Amino acid sequence: MADSLIARVRKDIVLYGALAANLGIAIAKFVAAGITGSSSMLSEGFHSCVDSFNQVLLLYGQHRAKRPPDAVHPFGYGRELYFWAFVVALLIFAIGAGVSVYEGVHHIHNPEPLRDPTINYVVLAVAVVMEGTSWFIARREFDTARGELGWWQAVRQSKDPAGFMVLFEDSAALAGLVIAGVGVWASHRFDRPELDGYASIAIGAVLAIVAVFLAREAKGLLIGEPADATIIAQVHALVDGHPAIASVNHIRTIHTAPDRVFVAISADFHDAVTMGEGEAILKDLEGRLKAAVPVLSSIYIRPEKREDAVVVPPPGA
Structure with a gap:
């Protein structure tokens, strides 16, 4: 601050x-x-x-x-x-x-x-x-x-x-x-x-x-321009590293201000994760993302099967 x-x-x-x-x-x-x-x-x-x-x-x-x-x-x-x-x-x-x-x-x-x-x-x-x-x-x-x-x-x-x-x-x-x-x-x-x-x-x-x-x-x-590639890579690493996430399908960002970024994430959860557990996981992920990347003003995470999503490789892949 x-x-x-x-x-x-x-x-x-x-x-x-x-x-x-x-x-x-x-x-x-x-x-x-x-x-x-x-x-x-x-x-x-x-x-x-x-x-x-x-x-x-x-x-x-x-x-x-x-x-x-x-x-x-x-x-x-x-x-x-x-x-x-x-x-x-x-x-x-x-x-x-x-x-x-x-x-x-x-x-x-x-x-x-x-x-x-x-x-x-x-x-x-x-x-x-x-x-x-x-x-x-x-x-x-x-x-x-x-x-x-x-x-x-x-x-x-x-x-x-x-x-x-x-x-x-x-x-x-x-x-x-x-x-x-x-x-x-x-x-x-x-x-x-x-x-x-x-x-x-x-x-x-x-x-x-x-x-x-x-x-x-x-x-x-x-x-509308996306966030810097380093920010996208950081978000990808944090979400993909969560034990409940099987894979990250895509991450889309846009600057809503010079120091504010909206991010939309499509992620495939492991099949064993229940609906109740998913809600807690999403809340945990949002907290981790905002703590690690303060410019993220709005975070939207959509659970989505990999075969149903348009998969975009992470930056540098």
Whole structure:
């Protein structure tokens, strides 16, 4: 319980840290864009606003997901976080990428006279420091959660979208800052203000790529993903090792929240087990499973003859 509470607090720190950084950066970027007329800086301002709103939505999703089960949602509201994660991905694509590309095209066709870029460089430097700090916090939390897994494997297996979404948003933000800096420098170096517009389009492309990736991951979570193979193997070993169980036919799991799993088990009991004994065995098995695998929020065990069941081999078999 204490470990779970600490983990939730750390996740909230990541989101609040990203929110504070993005709000401050957005104001600075808009001020710089207004003074210098930079299209890429304006795109970066919208980018930071979208990121700020995204953090608010993820915090809201986490809050809603903590509601206990009720008659309408007997398995709880945990998967509501996945819905808001999908909305975040859509906002990055529709608003972040869309506005950036629009501003870039507009600036190319209607380039503004060049002005002193000094304030742009100052804002970009401050933004890199703030965004980098947020990225470092998000990466540290992500590294703690992923353990020995590789980055890509950890993202694909993660059932908590808030952590990797903030990390990828911050990564896209840092890439956007670099592109904006290059765009501002190139437009002044070559006296071609439309280059700043091309930088804005490039920022939009980066955001679109990140948005498509995040939407893909959020969609999988929203539809329903199974528990990690190690959890399934642990459940299989515990049930199969019970003296009353002849064999385990199959185990099916689905995440109802990042830290909650529903498991359905089909098991063949020995013929000598009576109905009364079976009830006590099922209660004993549930207690053992919940003690060994705390993320199991709901356990359903169905006694079923092996020849009548669709047998699925355990992980690694």
